[in-house]
Amino acid sequence: MSLMLQPLRKYAQFEGRARRSEYWLFTLFQILVTVGLAILVGITGASVDTLDVPGKEPNLLGGLLAFALILFWLAMIIPSLAVTVRRLHDSDKSGFWMLLHLIPFGGFVIFIFTLLDGTPGPNRHGPDDKGREGFGQGPAVVHHHHYAPGTVPPAES
Numbered sequence: 001m002s003l004m005l006q007p008l009r010k011y012a013q014f015e016g017r018a019r020r021s022e023y024w025l026f027t028l029f030q031i032l033v034t035v036g037l038a039i040l041v042g043i044t045g046a047s048v049d050t051l052d053v054p055g056k057e058p059n060l061l062g063g064l065l066a067f068a069l070i071l072f073w074l075a076m077i078i079p080s081l082a083v084t085v086r087r088l089h090d091s092d093k094s095g096f097w098m099l100l101h102l103i104p105f106g107g108f109v110i111f112i113f114t115l116l117d118g119t120p121g122p123n124r125h126g127p128d129d130k131g132r133e134g135f136g137q138g139p140a141v142v143h144h145h146h147y148a149p150g151t152v153p154p155a156e157s
Contacts, residue, residue: 004029007083014095016126018086023114026083030076037069084110089125090118 004025007018044062085095091113100106120132 007079010079010082010086012078012082014082014085015089016086017090017118017123017129018083019090019118019129020087020114023083023087026079030080033072034069037065037072041065041069084114086125087114089123090129091116092119092123092125 003022006022007026010016041062044065045059081098085098088095088097088110093113097110097113100109118128118130120130121128
């Protein structure tokens with residue numbers, strides 16, 4: 001649960017990196033709250049149409065729930081942008097990639113970026129939260145070659 005709400009603790013923090021789990025759990029949180037409030041608004045029968053009907057009382061509870069839904073959406077704008085920028089940083093991309101939302105299918109590209117694993121090791125946006133070493137930073141890789149039985153591999157120089 002704490003990882004799901006981590007972007008709220010980092011409300012307007014656009015620096016650093018966000019793992020996939022942080023991003024997608026926060027997205028799940030937003031979906032669950034939005035759907036839950038929308039269902040409650042629907043159950044209470046809230047409608048702006050009732051405000052214009054003479055003799056029809058406006059639905060106060062439904063109106064409050066609809067207001068809460070709008071307030072929730074507004075409150076989630078900044079943390080949603082921040083966690084998405086940090087998610088892009090995890091794959092060593094600039095937050096300016098968010099401008100792709102302004103072109104057709106740009107949101108789909110951002111969606112794909114949020115699905116991809118981050119760069120291993122530190123990058124220009126901070127250390128790897130998974131604790132992985134970057135490319136070429138770990139121990140030397142030993143390539144194992146297969147030789148025919150009874151033969152000796154050539155001496156390394």
